Amino acid sequence: MPRKSLLKFHTLKKPKIRQSWSKINLYNLSRLSTPAAATKTFFQQKWLAKSMTRGYHHPQIKEKHWTRMFDRRLPAVVPMDYQYLAQTDGSEMALGRGGGLDKEADQVHARDSRRRLKTPYMHMTFHPLERRLDTAIWRALFASSTRQARQFVVHGGVKVNGKRMLHPGYRLNPGDMFQVDPDKVMYATGARKAKKTGAMSTQDLADLKEQRRREEAAKAQETEAGADTAELDEDLEAMAAKPEEQEDPKAALKLLSMRASRILDSKRDLSGKRRQELREFSRTVRKTLSKLRGIEEEQVEETIDGLELGLAEILSKVPQDSLPKDEAAALDSARAAAEQDQATEEQAVDDTRTRRDAELLHAALERARENPIDASKPYATPWKPREFMSAFAFIPRYLEVNQNICSAVYLRHPVARPGLAEVPTPFHGETMGLTFNWYLKRR
Structure with missing residues (x-):
């Protein structure tokens, strides 16, 4: 219609x-x-x-x-209690009727009738x-x-x-x-079909258009974010240096503080918990800088190493897309080592996953055979319930x-x-x- x-x-x-x-x-x-x-x-x-x-x-x-x-x-029907019907014929409902003895029975009957549901x-x-x-x-x-x-x-x-x-x-x-x-x-x-010669439904076509619109919006947002942070990435690459090359402890601590601050100030997709951890890390670095004179060189090196490990642990919890390029490269090596340690455990899990994937693929093929795509049908295929x-x-x-x-x-x-x-x-x-x-x- x-x-x-x-x-x-x-x-x-x-x-x-x-x-x-x-x-x-x-x-x-x-x-x-x-x-x-x-x-x-x-x-x-x-x-x-x-x-x-x-x-x-x-x-x-x-x-x-x-x-x-x-x-x-x-x-209409009235549900009756079969146990009551089997025990009595209903004559007890008339006992005492007219002699004043049915007053209590009438009250009980009225109370029960109020509890009963009405028949529409x-x-x-x-x-x-x-x-x-x-x-x-x-x-x-x-x-x-x-x-x-x-x-x-x-x-x-x-x-x-x-x-x-x-x-x-x-x-x-x-x-x-x-x-x-x-x-x-x-x-x-x-x-309903979107086109007479096709098999896609109007609902699928609308979902596809919405998905394309979201992808285009995400690409535009990524392009804008990349333009805003290009200068920041270049500065971080120029400032990045290996820990072995840092001879001055004060400069090493300042670099750690600057890395945490740059990550916080950049327009990256960081969760609130990660931001709190980075702020706490920056406060710890500032406290260490203020107490740097009264600490021995060996303790200073151990402190710097501990702070670097702490920053690496914080950044490992951040998604790869939310990190600057130099930070992402530094984390890649740490993650590679962790993946190598877990290779033995994953080998045992791979067999289970392979078997499960094969079962899922078999089930998907069965569903495709039962509900195939056929453009000649007057309804959208594969069939799905109407909106x-x-x-x-x-x-x-x-x-x-x-x-x-x-x-x-x-x-x-x-x-x-x-x-x-x-x-x-x-x-x-x-x-x-x-x-x-x-x-x-x-x-």
Whole structure:
């Protein structure tokens, strides 16, 4: 259905709820509220409730047809305790009735009744429509809307009890099995294709465009950061010197302090913890410089070596991309030595990884065989669920569905029970009660 037709069908100014997986319908569901009744007569309230609910429950059915289907008897069940039924026949409920001895029993019964959940009878107003074949197809998640389910039936893609059924208004009986063509189900519930000749879905195409946009933004940011820090890298390369070449301890300490300060001042991607460690290192170097005169030469060399090791340990925790070039080169040799020490342990792990990768590759190939890329299909491949499906992905209790063969069994008619009505509806019980009163009076 074109976008203009969708907007006209749902409308955004005055929300109209439909039996559809459309994102517009999902938005209207979030805006749904019980209409105000303070300024309306009882007749207006009933008419408004009727128009709202009929717009959701099969608006394509003519009103005169629905009024003939309407049934004032709302099916409901009351769960009974089988142990109580086996122990007594219920005659003890009448003991002392009329003699003043049933006062305590009445209080207990009233307290228990308050604890019980109420049965939402009014939600069963449209229960005859749940027997329709197109409604059952939509409830079984074989179509994205009742209109699409109706189209599947009319086009001959649905069978009931093994025979092709062309009437969407066929009323199912308990035990009837209906089956929908799997290709039609995959088209109805799968992602939409971006192009008729391609296999990519609209969602994948949007994700690909977003990924490209992020990559271009990241490249631009890296280029800007590289231009800002080019001068800093050149200064650090000129100042970098090996520890053996540093004869003056004071100059060596100043170089360590300057390296830490330059890394902090540069526009690198450093975490807050690394910045704290670098600041603490700079304070330690300044304290060492202030006490340099009272320390012997051997202790000075040991202190400088310890500070270099500390700086190397801090920089080893920083990502490689966040370091200047000279710092990254200095860390490469240390990391190479650490990797050489772990070579023996990794050798034992490689076999496990290889076996696991082979299993993952085998599973991926199996999934590719089961869900291949085929541009000739009317839906996007490899198949994936349609967008905005999860909000509507539920199956009523009166249906038993097998998604593998796209078939379902209509077990029984829907009923109301305490705290639950098996006819799904987004409207409040008051709205459904007004609707029931409208049709009850007109009968």
